[in-house]
Amino acid sequence: MRFLPSQELKMEQDINITITDREGKVHKIEAPTDMAMNLMEVVRSFEIEPEGTVGVCGGMAMCASCQCYVLSDTVLPEMQDDEEAMLSEAFYVKDNSRLGCQIQMTPEMEGLIVELAPES
Amino acid sequence: MRFLPSQEYMIKTDILIIGAGPTGLFTVFEAGLLKLKCHLIDALPQPGGQCSEIYPKKPIYDIPAYPEILAGDLTEKLIEQSKQFEPGFTLGERAETIDKQEDGSFIVTTNKGTKHQAPIVAIAGGLGSFEPRKPPIHNITDFEDKGVEYIIKEPELYRNKNVVIAGGGDSALDWSIFLSDVASSVTLIHRRNEFRGALDSVEKVQKLKNEGKIKLITPAEVVGIVGDDKVDAIVYKTADHIQKKVTLETDHFIPLFGLSPKLGPIANWGLEIEKNAIIVNNALDYQTNIPGIFAIGDVNTYPGKLKLILCGFHEATLMCQAAYKIINPGKRLVLKYTTVSGIDGFDGSRKEAPKAVIKKIE
Numbered sequence: 492m493r494f495l496p497s498q499e500l501k502m503e504q505d506i507n508i509t510i511t512d513r514e515g516k517v518h519k520i521e522a523p524t525d526m527a528m529n530l531m532e533v534v535r536s537f538e539i540e541p542e543g544t545v546g547v548c549g550g551m552a553m554c555a556s557c558q559c560y561v562l563s564d565t566v567l568p569e570m571q572d573d574e575e576a577m578l579s580e581a582f583y584v585k586d587n588s589r590l591g592c593q594i595q596m597t598p599e600m601e602g603l604i605v606e607l608a609p610e611s
Numbered sequence: 612m613r614f615l616p617s618q619e620y621m622i623k624t625d626i627l628i629i630g631a632g633p634t635g636l637f638t639v640f641e642a643g644l645l646k647l648k649c650h651l652i653d654a655l656p657q658p659g660g661q662c663s664e665i666y667p668k669k670p671i672y673d674i675p676a677y678p679e680i681l682a683g684d685l686t687e688k689l690i691e692q693s694k695q696f697e698p699g700f701t702l703g704e705r706a707e708t709i710d711k712q713e714d715g716s717f718i719v720t721t722n723k724g725t726k727h728q729a730p731i732v733a734i735a736g737g738l739g740s741f742e743p744r745k746p747p748i749h750n751i752t753d754f755e756d757k758g759v760e761y762i763i764k765e766p767e768l769y770r771n772k773n774v775v776i777a778g779g780g781d782s783a784l785d786w787s788i789f790l791s792d793v794a795s796s797v798t799l800i801h802r803r804n805e806f807r808g809a810l811d812s813v814e815k816v817q818k819l820k821n822e823g824k825i826k827l828i829t830p831a832e833v834v835g836i837v838g839d840d841k842v843d844a845i846v847y848k849t850a851d852h853i854q855k856k857v858t859l860e861t862d863h864f865i866p867l868f869g870l871s872p873k874l875g876p877i878a879n880w881g882l883e884i885e886k887n888a889i890i891v892n893n894a895l896d897y898q899t900n901i902p903g904i905f906a907i908g909d910v911n912t913y914p915g916k917l918k919l920i921l922c923g924f925h926e927a928t929l930m931c932q933a934a935y936k937i938i939n940p941g942k943r944l945v946l947k948y949t950t951v952s953g954i955d956g957f958d959g960s961r962k963e964a965p966k967a968v969i970k971k972i973e
Contacts, residue, residue: 576805582747609747
């Protein structure tokens with residue numbers, strides 16, 4: 492049996508996503524799908540925004556600091572009650588608003604394009 | 612008898628802890644074992660930090676020896692554990708300034724002017740102090756304390772006044788219920804028809820609405836404030852398909868959209884800060900660049916830092932040892948095990964392991 496170099500393994504599991512940060516800079520990212528990461532955690536692990544400004548509640552859909560606007564037609568996981576409730580109290584909410592912490596990085600998210608909502 | 616002006620009154624302690632979250636609360640216990648007294652300052656009106664404010668009903672699974680514990684219960688247990696060391700609390704006030712004194716101690720003053728003096732300051736501030744989230748209405752800051760209040764401090768302010776409350780959570784519901792008895796009118800505006808609060812509160816608001824004591828406007832959003840030097844009216848936008856803007860006369864507008872943490876005034880204390888956290892000397896004692904000021908728990912950063920409650924407990928423990936050495940220079944200190952030594956509370960209580968019974972076998 493031959494082991495593949497780790498980069499090759501990584502390629503298979505990664506998906507391409509595009510995140511526009513709060514200053515308008517576009518980040519093209521290869522996000523892992525085998526780490527049980529959600530979009531909020533991807534933003535944090537790639538340090539796209541200053542630490543402490545995204546994912547304040549840790550991913551419980553209780554703070555809306557990871558709110559983003561979904562710009563691609565990617566089929567997303569259905570919104571649960573707690574996410575919907577949080578978004579109904581958040582600011583700068585649009586029809587395409589979602590909480591990053593509720594979007595898991597799965598192969599189905601390939602090609603996802605989002606823009607982070609302003610800090611509030 | 613003469614009362615001193617409040618400025619002259621000073622709360623004195625050994626370790627002044629800024630932040631009454633889990634790390635700050637556990638510090639009281641570890642300091643108490645070393646006979647050091649603690650006083651805690653927190654911007655929130657209750658201890659517990661995020662555990663009480665954001666997720667009291669959520670379970671935590673990585674507290675050693677608790678396979679599962681609710682965040683609110685963890686706070687209660689920590690308070691119980693440190694009770695015999697009689698910590699002092701300054702709650703609902705934010706630590707604003709720090710001044711080093713000639714004798715090496717620090718005076719920390721809150722936004723309400725309460726002064727605290729201690730040789731050691733331990734910042735256990737988590738993500739910062741919780742500040743109300745302000746809705747993005749362009750002129751809202753012009754009306755702060757002129758009819759716009761983000762926190763209800765004095766309900767009597769609203770007696771016989773017209774009040775508009777915005778929000779969909781527990782505080783919006785609970786204050787609407789409370790003020791319906793005080794104000795001459797209460798209008799609750801929320802972006803959805805559904806409310807997130809406790810079922811009991813939702814039902815009460817429904818009842819008060821049916822009785823005409825609360826006016827409910829949903830789905831709608833407040834988008835403007837009208838007035839010269841105080842609030843005269845608000846403008847709301849209905850969120851239906853046919854959007855329309857309506858002006859509603861009111862004396863007060865109270866947006867209740869929860870709190871979000873901000874590092875705040877601590878950022879101006881001359882401490883080295885990186886990524887919204889205070890840099891400390893890794894794994895030695897968590898002292899900052901200012902001797903005598905420590906940073907523990909989520910508020911600090913060092914290579915390998917993990918923002919976990921259990922790591923905050925560890926950091927608090929090491930910090931207390933360093934604090935002891937600063938307060939008692941040259942004194943020998945030996946690590947004591949609570950099982951062996953027991954615990955002597957400042958309240959005179961003593962806890963100790965029961966003595967083994969020696970009995971001869973005939």
